[in-house]
Amino acid sequence: LSRQVVQAGECIFQEGELGDTAYIIEEGCVEVCIGEGENKIRISLLGKDNLIGEIALIDHQPRTATVRAVVHTVLVPIQRNMVDELLEKTDPVIQHLLHVVLERFRHKHGQYAEGKQVEQYDPQRYSADVLIRQRAVANLSLAEDMRFALQAQxxxxxxxxxxxxxxxxxxxxxxxxxxxxxxxxxxxxxxxxxxxxxxxxxxxxxxxxxxxxxxxxxxxxxxxxxxxxxxxxxxxxxxxxxxxxxxxxxxxxxxxxxxxxxxxxxxxxxxxxxxxxxxxxxxxxxxxxxxxxxxxxxxxxxxxxxxxxxxxxxxxxxxxxxxxxxxxxxxxxxxxxxxxxxxxxxxxxxxxxxxxxxxxxxxxxxxxxxxxxxxxxxxxxxxxxx
Ligand code: C2E
Ligand code: CA
Ligand code: CA
Ligand code: CA
The missing domain is CATH 3.20.20.450 (EAL domain)
Structure with missing residues (x-):
């Protein structure tokens, strides 16, 4: 496992940027903030064994918050390709549910930090999502139909x-x-x-x-x-x-x-x-x-x-x-x-x-x-x- 060391006050990632990495906090403490300057709100303080940056990793959208080290902090980076591989092996229904939940999360979040969302359109990623969605929806509707199949003989x-x-x-x-x-x-x-x-x-x-x-x-x-x-x-x-x-x-x-x-x-x-x-x-x-x-x-x-x-x-x-x-x-x-x-x-x-x-x-x-x-x-x- 590789490690990343950050000093107190140093930024780990910034709201709005695209990121390919999530982190496990192995040691130290970080603050999670949205907004900047006077509008800055600290939404949480996270310590050892917490996961940060995982959302952008899963849905390939810009970071929803800025994360800074509060003290000397050691991080274990988790790369996107590893997560992608795991997700690919996951059932399409679960993949779809995960995406729906994340979309909702982002929508709600977007209402706090209005105007700060960076819209990035990635056609390749989008078509992959459509495929997953089609499979998931087909499965969901088959599962739904199945609930009545017994009764309906x-x-x-x-x-x-x-x-x-x-x-x-x-x-x-x-x-x-x-x-x-x-x-x-x-x-x-x-x-x-x-x-x-x-x-x-x-x-x-x-x-x-x-x-x-x-x-x-x-x-x-x-x-x-x-x-x-x-x-x-x-x-x-x-x-x-x-x-x-x-x-x-x-x-x-x-x-x-x-x-x-x-x-x-x-x-x-x-x-x-x-x-x-x-x-x-x-x-x-x-x-x-x-x-x-x-x-x-x-x-x-x-x-x-x-x-x-x-x-x-x-x-x-x-x-x-x-x-x-x-x-x-x-x-x-x-x-x-x-x-x-x-x-x-x-x-x-x-x-x-x-x-x-x-x-x-x-x-x-x-x-x-x-x-x-x-x-x-x-x-x-x-x-x-x-
Ligand atoms: P199949 O009828 O399409 O069934 C495929 C598999 O679905 C079955 O494999 C079994 O694992 C599962 N399955 C079927 N009905 C039930 C059920 O009521 N409950 C549960 N839990 N599972 C079920 P299995 O048991 O090895 O059955 C043999 C398969 O091989 C059947 O396919 C049959 O139609 C097919 N088969 C039989 N003889 C031949 C043959 O000579 N050539 C070919 N190509 N296929 C054959
Ligand atoms: Ca068999
Ligand atoms: Ca058999
Ligand atoms: Ca059998």
Missing amino acids: QFELYYQPICTISDSKIKGFEALLRWMHPVQGMIPPLDFLGLAEQTGQIRDIGLWTLKQACIDWPILRKRSRDDQPFVSVNMSAAQLTGATFVDEVKAILDEYNMPANELKLELTETCMIGNTQVALEVLVGLQSLGLTIALDDFGTGFSGLDYLQRYPIHTLKIDRAFVSRMLTNHESLQIVRASIDLAQSLGMEVLAEGIETEETRNLLNKLNCTLGQGWLFGKPAGMRHR
């Missing part, structure tokens, strides 16, 4: 068959969520689930999904010839945090007379790496209801393998990314092979996703993979479209 579950690889018999179905947006048409889950997680609506959507799968099950069930078919429902990590989740699942099973042993819940590694103690309790609780748990997207996470032993996982789902490339990419093939062996040696059921061709199916059959899912067996389809 705009969600629908599609079902994709899960089959035995050796003889293509339907063993079960995976429920896949679709949002039938009244204006935008069908929105795929990956385009709105992230937002649903950020806004917390994922909890209600997740419970709806589970309920709907239980409602559809008596009809769907007849489409499998297996003695004990199952329906598999996706759960996101955000749903699992509360200990009440197990009770909620139990209440739904009871309400819809759903046989627990015909329900599978698909979880990803992210559900298991956060708060491991809570995750373990939830998973054990779910298992004790009589349902089974599948580990989804296996191979795409980075969390090591120890959790395979720690959690009650019944089924390993090998991610489509590896399955779809296994005929052309040697590493993918090795990953698929190793995953199948690992699952079998741990006594787990193993399922390969994204099987699109007969060749892939044959190879998986040779590798002793028992279950498969993919366009070869059937695409996801709504109950009404069958």
Whole structure:
């Protein structure tokens, strides 16, 4: 870290100038003033560990105040490019809210220091702002629409068959969520689930999904010839945090007379790496209801393998990314092979996703993979479209 030393009375930055740096006060004290000469007003005195100059850094507008050292002061400068990088990684909604808040702040501030604002127009910066704003507004309006989507019955579950690889018999179905947006048409889950997680609506959507799968099950069930078919429902990590989740699942099973042993819940590694103690309790609780748990997207996470032993996982789902490339990419093939062996040696059921061709199916059959899912067996389809 670099340091900047300023003496008592020395100016750190001046109202109206453009600045590329914010500062943390490491030592000493500064005064923050607006106006000059007789009109000068000291708005605050700041000491150690305070941040100054951050506003201009975020919104690229002129400084809103003048800051001077009161005593010998040591500052840690923070450069704009670092902040820009962090902001860029931040969700567009948060970026937008931050800009709105800062705009308000400046507007209010401008009323104190009228006439002193330097207007600087930077077209490049402006177009970047417009893009952020468009993304943020699109997200905000999608989030707003989502609040009514459940009530308005705009969600629908599609079902994709899960089959035995050796003889293509339907063993079960995976429920896949679709949002039938009244204006935008069908929105795929990956385009709105992230937002649903950020806004917390994922909890209600997740419970709806589970309920709907239980409602559809008596009809769907007849489409499998297996003695004990199952329906598999996706759960996101955000749903699992509360200990009440197990009770909620139990209440739904009871309400819809759903046989627990015909329900599978698909979880990803992210559900298991956060708060491991809570995750373990939830998973054990779910298992004790009589349902089974599948580990989804296996191979795409980075969390090591120890959790395979720690959690009650019944089924390993090998991610489509590896399955779809296994005929052309040697590493993918090795990953698929190793995953199948690992699952079998741990006594787990193993399922390969994204099987699109007969060749892939044959190879998986040779590798002793028992279950498969993919366009070869059937695409996801709504109950009404069958
Ligand atoms: P996933 O759980 O890995 O689901 C498999 C995805 O692969 C589905 O995409 C499915 O349509 C697609 N797929 C299946 N077979 C094939 C194939 O042979 N070829 C190709 N190219 N694709 C295939 P979808 O329906 O768009 O869902 C995407 C993801 O959204 C899911 O990935 C899952 O993570 C999430 N998701 C879907 N429904 C729900 C839900 O109800 N709740 C939660 N929390 N997540 C869901
Ligand atoms: Ca899944
Ligand atoms: Ca999957
Ligand atoms: Ca996947």
